[in-house]
Amino acid sequence: MTSATAPANFTELGLIPPLLARLTELEYQQPTPIQAQAIPSVLAGRDLIAGANTGSGKTATFALPLLQKIQIKQLSSTEKSTKGNYVTGLILVPTRELAKQVADSIKSYAVHFNGAIKTVAVFGGVSANTQMLALRGGSDILVATPGRLLDLISSNAIKLDKVNTLVLDEADRMLSLGFTEELSALLSLLPKKKQTLLFSATFPEQVKALTQELLNNPIEIQVQSADASTLVQRVFTVNKGEKTALLAHLIQQHQWRQALIFVNAKNSCEHLASKLSKRGITAEVFHGDKGQGARSRVLEEFKAGEIDVLIATDIAARGLDIEKLPVVINFDLPRSPSDYMHRIGRSGRAGEVGLALSLIDYEDYHHFKVIEKKHKIRLEREQVQGFEVDKEINDKLLAELLAESKPMAAPEGSGKKKRKKKTTINADIWAGHSEPE
Numbered sequence: 001m002t003s004a005t006a007p008a009n010f011t012e013l014g015l016i017p018p019l020l021a022r023l024t025e026l027e028y029q030q031p032t033p034i035q036a037q038a039i040p041s042v043l044a045g046r047d048l049i050a051g052a053n054t055g056s057g058k059t060a061t062f063a064l065p066l067l068q069k070i071q072i073k074q075l076s077s078t079e080k081s082t083k084g085n086y087v088t089g090l091i092l093v094p095t096r097e098l099a100k101q102v103a104d105s106i107k108s109y110a111v112h113f114n115g116a117i118k119t120v121a122v123f124g125g126v127s128a129n130t131q132m133l134a135l136r137g138g139s140d141i142l143v144a145t146p147g148r149l150l151d152l153i154s155s156n157a158i159k160l161d162k163v164n165t166l167v168l169d170e171a172d173r174m175l176s177l178g179f180t181e182e183l184s185a186l187l188s189l190l191p192k193k194k195q196t197l198l199f200s201a202t203f204p205e206q207v208k209a210l211t212q213e214l215l216n217n218p219i220e221i222q223v224q225s226a227d228a229s230t231l232v233q234r235v236f237t238v239n240k241g242e243k244t245a246l247l248a249h250l251i252q253q254h255q256w257r258q259a260l261i262f263v264n265a266k267n268s269c270e271h272l273a274s275k276l277s278k279r280g281i282t283a284e285v286f287h288g289d290k291g292q293g294a295r296s297r298v299l300e301e302f303k304a305g306e307i308d309v310l311i312a313t314d315i316a317a318r319g320l321d322i323e324k325l326p327v328v329i330n331f332d333l334p335r336s337p338s339d340y341m342h343r344i345g346r347s348g349r350a351g352e353v354g355l356a357l358s359l360i361d362y363e364d365y366h367h368f369k370v371i372e373k374k375h376k377i378r379l380e381r382e383q384v385q386g387f388e389v390d391k392e393i394n395d396k397l398l399a400e401l402l403a404e405s406k407p408m409a410a411p412e413g414s415g416k417k418k419r420k421k422k423t424t425i426n427a428d429i430w431a432g433h434s435e436p437e
């Protein structure tokens with residue numbers, strides 16, 4: 001993986017003035033690591049494989065070079081641009097929210113091209129007619145979810161023959177959401193000769209196979225998204241049946257604004273919201289059964305800070321860019337260990353300190369260890385005063401922990417009497433809040 005000395009400012013990356021001006025307006029002071037490492041090579045036409053999560057600045061990593069290349073081509077071409085129903089840059093994403101978000105970012109980066117570059121987003125869940133209209137006359141950049149894009153191709157609204165840059169954003173998520181067939185159908189419609197940029201937070205076998213099939217001598221970059229300097233991960237053990245009370249206590253104690261809480265099922269969102277409401281906490285819910293309009297509204301209000309607590313399923317775990325989200329809480333642990341990283345990647349964005357908190361009861365304990373193992377992390381089990389785990393269970397957990405660390409020598413002390421786990425709270429990371437307990 002690449003880690004060459006990276007340029008420290010955007011000018012050195014080789015970006016053109018209209019983009020540099022926009023970055024200044026957006027107050028991007030310096031490139032994020034992935035931008036610094038990848039943009040020069042992407043501008044030079046190389047394929048890219050990047051291990052990067054949302055929050056790393058990956059959107060600009062592909063969007064800025066893509067815009068620059070399209071602009072230069074437009075300026076150097078003597079022919080009047082006739083886009084037909086073709087597209088030049090294709091960005092495939094797993095969810096509609098991400099499609100909208102990426103398209104919005106691209107449009108924002110492109111403001112100084114004064115409308116010369118047309119970006120369209122297409123995704124399922126809304127009428128295809130408006131999207132067909134938007135695609136009339138083709139587009140320079142198309143951000144799409146795979147299923148809807150195939151539908152639009154079959155109704156001749158768009159053709160992929162002239163794509164010269166393909167971006168696969170959150171490739172792992174696309175595959176895990178079951179887009180494998182759609183993806184191969186789409187890939188077969190693309191020209192052989194093109195630049196391909198693949199972003200994925202994790203690299204399961206399916207993604208590795210895809211990269212081998214697609215990428216030509218790519219540069220490889222790995223960015224640690226859950227960087228300790230920006231994101232603090234903590235885990236609180238709690239008795240079964242006391243999670244809601246603990247959650248309510250923490251929310252009230254810390255007066256969190258913009259806390260994103262993950263549960264595993266749509267109806268758990270509603271259920272938890274109603275239990276919190278009985279404790280005087282207003283929460284909104286975000287899940288796949290909500291209509292597109294309601295999802296967009298809730299997201300906008302959450303982003304604007306009008307909603308303090310949002311309870312969501314994993315549909316919110318990927319791609320949603322909510323600036324400076326201070327806290328993400330796993331009320332239910334994600335079933336898949338890779339979703340743990342995606343969930344906590346919502347916090348500690350762009351250099352801000354964030355907190356990722358997991359509440360685990362006895363039944364979650366083993367699964368959390370699997371998550372830790374997968375991500376090569378080890379977090380201290382903490383307890384909150386007033387919500388201590390029953391001694392019996394605590395002792396059992398400790399015994400399991402000790403058994404696992406065999407063939408180590410017996411622990412300090414007798415070995416019969418288990419030491420009580422220390423209750424520790426690192427008050428310093430609760431930035432801006434009163435000290436807990």
Ligand code: AMP
Nearest residue numbers: 028030031032054055056057058059350
């Ligand atoms: P992304 O990983 O693309 O979802 O970006 C995460 C957030 O970081 C977005 O709000 C971007 O606007 C912001 N961002 C991206 N690059 C930079 C940068 N170089 N400096 C400051 N913020 C950035």
